[in-house]
Amino acid sequence: MASNGVGNGEFSFDNKGRTGLPKIQTQKTEENVVCHDDSATPVKAQTLDELHSLQKKKSAPTTPIKSPRVFGVAVSEEERQKQQLQSPLHKLLELYEQAIKYEKGSFITSSGALATLSGAKTGRSPRDKRVVRDETTEEDLWWGKGSPNIEMDEQTFLINRERAVDYLCSLEKVFVNDQFLNWDPNNRIKVRIVSARAYHSLFMHNMCIRPTPEELEDFGTPDFTIYNAGQFPCNRYTHYMTSSTSIDINLARREMVILGTQYAGEMKKGLFGVMHYLMPKRQILSLHSGCNMGKEGDVALFFGLSGTGKTTLSTDHNRYLIGDDEHCWSNHGVSNIEGGCYAKCIDLSREKEPDIWNAIKFGTVLENVVFEEHTREVDYTDKSVTENTRAAYPIEYIPNAKIPCVGPHPKNVILLACDAFGVLPPVSKLNLAQTMYHFISGYTALVAGTEDGIKEPTATFSACFGAAFIMLHPTKYAAMLAEKMQKHGATGWLVNTGWSGGSYGSGSRIKLAYTRRIIDAIHSGALLKAEYKKTEVFGLEIPTELEGVPSEILDPVNTWPDKKAHKDTLLKLGGLFRKNFEVFTNYKIGTDSKLTEEILAAGPNF
Numbered sequence: 301m302a303s304n305g306v307g308n309g310e311f312s313f314d315n316k317g318r319t320g321l322p323k324i325q326t327q328k329t330e331e332n333v334v335c336h337d338d339s340a341t342p343v344k345a346q347t348l349d350e351l352h353s354l355q356k357k358k359s360a361p362t363t364p365i366k367s368p369r370v371f372g373v374a375v376s377e378e379e380r381q382k383q384q385l386q387s388p389l390h391k392l393l394e395l396y397e398q399a400i401k402y403e404k405g406s407f408i409t410s411s412g413a414l415a416t417l418s419g420a421k422t423g424r425s426p427r428d429k430r431v432v433r434d435e436t437t438e439e440d441l442w443w444g445k446g447s448p449n450i451e452m453d454e455q456t457f458l459i460n461r462e463r464a465v466d467y468l469c470s471l472e473k474v475f476v477n478d479q480f481l482n483w484d485p486n487n488r489i490k491v492r493i494v495s496a497r498a499y500h501s502l503f504m505h506n507m508c509i510r511p512t513p514e515e516l517e518d519f520g521t522p523d524f525t526i527y528n529a530g531q532f533p534c535n536r537y538t539h540y541m542t543s544s545t546s547i548d549i550n551l552a553r554r555e556m557v558i559l560g561t562q563y564a565g566e567m568k569k570g571l572f573g574v575m576h577y578l579m580p581k582r583q584i585l586s587l588h589s590g591c592n593m594g595k596e597g598d599v600a601l602f603f604g605l606s607g608t609g610k611t612t613l614s615t616d617h618n619r620y621l622i623g624d625d626e627h628c629w630s631n632h633g634v635s636n637i638e639g640g641c642y643a644k645c646i647d648l649s650r651e652k653e654p655d656i657w658n659a660i661k662f663g664t665v666l667e668n669v670v671f672e673e674h675t676r677e678v679d680y681t682d683k684s685v686t687e688n689t690r691a692a693y694p695i696e697y698i699p700n701a702k703i704p705c706v707g708p709h710p711k712n713v714i715l716l717a718c719d720a721f722g723v724l725p726p727v728s729k730l731n732l733a734q735t736m737y738h739f740i741s742g743y744t745a746l747v748a749g750t751e752d753g754i755k756e757p758t759a760t761f762s763a764c765f766g767a768a769f770i771m772l773h774p775t776k777y778a779a780m781l782a783e784k785m786q787k788h789g790a791t792g793w794l795v796n797t798g799w800s801g802g803s804y805g806s807g808s809r810i811k812l813a814y815t816r817r818i819i820d821a822i823h824s825g826a827l828l829k830a831e832y833k834k835t836e837v838f839g840l841e842i843p844t845e846l847e848g849v850p851s852e853i854l855d856p857v858n859t860w861p862d863k864k865a866h867k868d869t870l871l872k873l874g875g876l877f878r879k880n881f882e883v884f885t886n887y888k889i890g891t892d893s894k895l896t897e898e899i900l901a902a903g904p905n906f
């Protein structure tokens with residue numbers, strides 16, 4: 301399939317050579333004829349189509365500028381990267397128009413963002429992900445129990461690929477995005493995304509790194525291609541298929557096929573999976589984390605499962621945003637993989653999250669939100685379509701984004717857990733073994749769904765805080781993280797952004813303002829100097845005081861009216877951690893046996 305060569309634009313398949321059939325001539329209908337009256341000079345059009353064609357002035361063919369120059373002086377690398385981020389207005393307008401015209405549920409909201417619907421799927425479908433198992437991946441990848449890589453064979457991949465390509469070819473137009481991943485210039489990956497919806501094209505335009513016109517001209521062959529035929533289902537009778545949705549990755553062919561889901565996050569996270577394979581091969585660690593940097597150049601990573609606060613907490617008005625979700629840590633420091641952010645919007649407020657609020661403007665894709673039909677004001681509290689409402693915007697929509705999105709080695713590694721059991725402390729300082737224990741465990745406990753009534757929280761353990769995206773065994777990433785943290789002297793922290801004063805139902809979620817004070821104290825170094833005490837069961841070091849946070853909440857036991865219930869819940873969670881970790885007890889983490897033993901001993905003790 302050919303690319304349009306300009307990227308992000310619309311693209312029409314040329315029918316020549318495909319069917320050889322002549323174009324069907326349609327009759328001019330009465331209603332299509334322009335009505336002429338004699339009171340004014342008649343328009344030069346006979347039909348409405350002709351009239352519409354007059355509206356658009358033909359632009360002269362443009363030759364892409366070879367080298368960006370200002371008054372004959374070559375622009376600096378920094379300037380070039382700034383230019384690269386700015387989306388040409390016409391490109392955005394075109395995608396808006398295409399979405400509004402052809403995709404039901406697309407509207408412009410009062411702030412100028414494009415509201416879209418992702419269809420039946422409003423979240424990812426990890427059970428429908430398949431990875432081709434061949435000679436290479438057989439050896440390299442993590443397969444079997446606990447692994448996110450569910451196998452498929454090459455033949456089945458080709459069947460689904462053909463199905464997707466045939467579907468895309470049957471359309472009048474498709475969208476082609478040629479973009480980059482990874483701000484580290486030495487490890488940049490070229491990606492091509494072929495999709496059928498303007499929504500998908502605008503989403504990826506915002507989320508991946510946008511090339512300059514010059515880079516686009518010299519784009520060449522992509523390193524990886526996505527065929528997104530999400531509107532069209534897979535055939536459930538095809539081998540390996542268990543539903544009408546299939547997200548298929550073939551590393552040897554460097555291709556991904558999407559059938560039966562229009563949730564745009566599949567493209568973003570599918571490519572993230574590919575990076576989790578490609579980067580470790582180059583001794584670069586890929587991370588499901590947010591990342592920001594202070595004025596003094598101190599970098600922090602924020603790990604955590606979905607909804608724990610990576611985007612919310614890395615978007616900090618007092619710090620430079622490097623990225624909100626996907627990063628690489630190489631021998632040279634950190635780099636963002638993406639060119640945009642993907643924020644959760646449920647209950648979004650201007651007061652609590654001003655930078656995200658202000659980023660929701662013209663160019664931003666708003667997924668599955670509900671808005672007032674006349675004023676087009678979005679009601680962020682409305683979960684009618686889904687609780688997973690989202691905004692995808694280019695990173696430069698955040699005023700203090702760090703462009704280029706790279707930084708030095710991290711000083712702090714913050715592990716976020718939204719503990720709906722309400723027993724993990726709001727903050728604890730971790731030693732290296734504890735950091736690794738919690739990184740491998742990848743715990744959170746959200747209360748799922750929109751159902752009314754009190755529900756039991758359910759614990760989720762997702763290795764490396766991203767089991768759905770990793771390709772290799774979790775201990776491979778863990779060993780790399782341990783090595784890097786040790787080498788660069790980074791401190792680990794566990795921050796509970798979840799419940800306090802009891803479990804979900806009796807307690808409440810810790811105030812974002814308090815979590816922000818905790819994070820501030822980590823960044824400033826103040827927390828490192830605090831006085832600590834050790835908790836029962838988890839053996840976590842917790843500070844006794846922290847500026848701006850009531851001291852009594854620092855130890856969860858103080859906030860529970862029923863002490864017995866607290867102890868029971870603490871033991872229950874400890875048991876869940878222990879059970880989850882059983883599968884890792886036979887693995888060695890890196891080459892240091894002492895560290896492996898320490899990690900095994902760093903879990904709950906009771």
Ligand SMILES: Nc1ncnc2c1ncn2[C@@H]1O[C@H](COP(=O)(O)OP(=O)(O)OP(=O)(O)O)[C@@H](O)[C@H]1O
Nearest residue numbers: 605606607608609610611612644797810811812815
């Ligand atoms: N104390 C708190 N700390 C952090 N976030 C909080 C807190 N209280 C409420 N929240 C809310 O929790 C949500 C955190 O979601 P966020 O978008 O940061 O998740 P994420 O970790 O980036 O997930 P994903 O990987 O799915 O993008 C936001 O909606 C935020 O407003």
Ligand SMILES: O=C([O-])CC(=O)C(=O)O
Nearest residue numbers: 423424565569606625642
């Ligand atoms: O991928 C998504 O749909 C959203 C996200 O960031 C995650 O789940 O980690």
Ligand SMILES: [Ca+2]
Nearest residue numbers: 611625642643
């Ligand atoms: Ca996020």
Ligand SMILES: [Mn+2]
Nearest residue numbers: 588605606625
């Ligand atoms: Mn994420």
